[in-house]
Amino acid sequence: xxxxxxxxxxxxxxxxxxxxxxxxxxxxxxxxxxxxxxxxxxxxxxxxxxxxxxxxxxxxxxxxxxxxxxxxxxxxxxxxxxxxxxxxxxxxxxxxxxxxxxxxxxxxxxxxxxxxxxxxxxxxxxxxxxxxxxxxxxxxxxxxxxxxxxxxxxxxxxxxxxxxxxxxxxxxxxxxxxxxxxxxxxxxxxxxxxxxxxxxxxxxxxxxxxxxxxxxxxxxxxxxxxxxxxxxxxxxxxxxxxxxxxxxxxxxxxxxxxxxxxxxxxxxxxx
Numbered sequence: 001x002x003x004x005x006x007x008x009x010x011x012x013x014x015x016x017x018x019x020x021x022x023x024x025x026x027x028x029x030x031x032x033x034x035x036x037x038x039x040x041x042x043x044x045x046x047x048x049x050x051x052x053x054x055x056x057x058x059x060x061x062x063x064x065x066x067x068x069x070x071x072x073x074x075x076x077x078x079x080x081x082x083x084x085x086x087x088x089x090x091x092x093x094x095x096x097x098x099x100x101x102x103x104x105x106x107x108x109x110x111x112x113x114x115x116x117x118x119x120x121x122x123x124x125x126x127x128x129x130x131x132x133x134x135x136x137x138x139x140x141x142x143x144x145x146x147x148x149x150x151x152x153x154x155x156x157x158x159x160x161x162x163x164x165x166x167x168x169x170x171x172x173x174x175x176x177x178x179x180x181x182x183x184x185x186x187x188x189x190x191x192x193x194x195x196x197x198x199x200x201x202x203x204x205x206x207x208x209x210x211x212x213x214x215x216x217x218x219x220x221x222x223x224x225x226x227x228x229x230x231x232x233x234x235x236x237x238x239x240x241x242x243x244x245x246x247x248x249x250x251x252x253x254x255x256x257x258x259x260x261x262x263x264x265x266x267x268x269x270x271x
Contacts, residue, residue, distance in 0.1 A: 002134055002179075002234060005030035008078045010070070012061050012118060013088030015042035017190030018138065021223025022085055025231050027052040034074045034081075036061075037088070061088045061114030062106070064121070071121040080129060083234070086118040087138040087183075089153075093196040093205055096151040100198050104152050111156035112163075119167060126178055134179040134234060136241070137164045141186045141248045145255060147268055149208045150196075168239060179237055183230060186247030187220035 009026040013019040015037035026033050027050055036059040037043045047056045057073050060066045074081050090110045092103040115137050126133045142150070143157030161182060168180040193213050197205070221229075221244070229243035242248050251268065258265055 002083070002132070002237075004083075004231070004235075006032070007082035008032045008034070008074065008080050009083040009085065010034040010036065010074050010081050010122070011085040011087055012036045012059065012070075012114065013138075015039045015046055017192070017223050018185060018188055018226055019085070019087050019223075020046055021225075021227035022087065022230065023050065023054075024224060025227035026083070027054070029231070031083070032078055034070070034078070036070050061086075061117055062109035064113075064117045067114075067117040067121045071125060075125060080131070081122055081126065082131075082133050084118060084122050084126075084133070084135045085138070086115040086135065088114050089138060089140075089157075089192065091150065091192045091196040092152040092198070093150050093209055094198060095149065095202055095205075098202060099152060103198050107152035107156055111153070112159045115160050115163060119163070123167075123178070127176055130177065132177045132179075134181065135167070136181045136183050136230070136234065137167075138183045138185070139164070141184050141242070141244070141251075143184060144248070145251050145268055146265070149205055179234075181234060181239055181241045183233075183241045184248065185226065186242075186244030187216050188226050189216055189220040189222050 009031045011019050011022050011033065014023050014035035019037065023033050023035055032053040034055045034057055035043055035047060036057045038058065038060045040058040043056050043058060047054050055073070055077055057070045059070045088110060090107060092099055092107045137160050139160040140157040142154050143161045146154040164180060164182040171178050171180060193209055196209055226243060230241060233241035233243065254266065
């Protein structure tokens with residue numbers, strides 16, 4: 001069980017939503033926190049509302065040099081990183097064949113390579129330190145249950161699941177003192193759907209996004225509520241941190257049954 005007090009947490013995608021909730025919870029536990037986000041004004045504004053030891057680091061997780069600079073800054077200022085949240089993510093909606101290559105590429109660069117860059121920049125330093133640490137990679141319920149009209153998100157979140165399982169097994173092989181968790185949020189009140197469109201909004205996509213926004217408003221947890229559940233999972237050393245089983249368990253069971261029965265996948269339910 002991790003003792004959080006006095007430890008150092010690095011959080012990407014920290015300026016709002018889940019990341020901001022994780023930051024507030026970490027500080028409430030006595031942690032020192034490095035906030036990383038590509039949106040510098042929002043990052044600065046959040047930091048101004050927080051007490052405790054907070055360091056801001058404007059970071060584009062899609063850029064490996066930017067993530068390396070984040071790691072440098074964290075270790076230079078605090079001397080260690082005990083808890084890493086690879087949390088940054090973006091949304092792109094539309095039909096798979098009409099989403100522009102640039103939006104596909106940006107989704108892969110942020111959602112998947114953002115996690116991989118975090119692993120590559122921080123893990124060697126954690127291994128060198130030889131002390132207990134923990135990494136949390138944010139996927140999604142959508143990393144297990146593919147959705148229409150948001151294929152870049154589904155593709156990248158599925159990839160994070162595979163990377164995180166591989167990472168955990170690799171640490172087991174070398175007996176590293178680093179824990180790993182795969183975080184799969186369900187509905188959380190975030191700004192991920194604030195700007196999910198490209199140059200053209202195809203018929204049906206707007207209503208799909210409107211339905212998802214309504215679902216988040218009606219059923220979503222706040223970032224602070226969600227962070228409480230996440231830190232409980234870390235404290236329990238859970239690999240699968242799925243804080244909203246009502247959004248996952250039955251749907252995943254249906255999917256597994258469909259695969260085993262060789263049935264064509266059914267459309268996901270928005271509920």
